[in-house]
Amino acid sequence: xxxxxxxxxxAAVAVPSCRVMVIERHAGEFVSAQDTETVPCARTIPPxxxxxxxxxxxxxxxxxxxxxxELGPVHFIDRPIVMPGDRVAVMARIGHAMVQRSATALxxxxxxxxxxxxxxxxxxFVAPAIGLHHD
Numbered sequence: 706x707x708x709x710x711x712x713x714x715x716a717a718v719a720v721p722s723c724r725v726m727v728i729e730r731h732a733g734e735f736v737s738a739q740d741t742e743t744v745p746c747a748r749t750i751p752p753x754x755x756x757x758x759x760x761x762x763x764x765x766x767x768x769x770x771x772x773x774x775e776l777g778p779v780h781f782i783d784r785p786i787v788m789p790g791d792r793v794a795v796m797a798r799i800g801h802a803m804v805q806r807s808a809t810a811l812x813x814x815x816x817x818x819x820x821x822x823x824x825x826x827x828x829x830f831v832a833p834a835i836g837l838h839h840d
Contacts, residue, residue, distance in 0.1 A: 785813035
């Protein structure tokens, strides 16, 4: 009895999931998880319709994609919120005191990651990517 239940549980978990486009994207445009939906994988894996952008490490459409196009088993990661060369504000807070410096990002970072920045005076240090701030 226990063996039969275990085999049923393994069979339910072993079904891989794939992605299918739900909106149109043109070749060269970024493709995100929000542009797709998860479906059971087909018996055959479709040809590669995505490529990895070397700068942002994000998925880009290799060809024009239409709703319903199968992408296969794809894992999407969050896009960076800061790119090299972006101007950023670095803030430090201790108690009620807050210090803010302008800096330039030296590398890309996703929310929550730490990245190197160069302050206007030339100092290089690490800062956390906590999100976008607009005045």
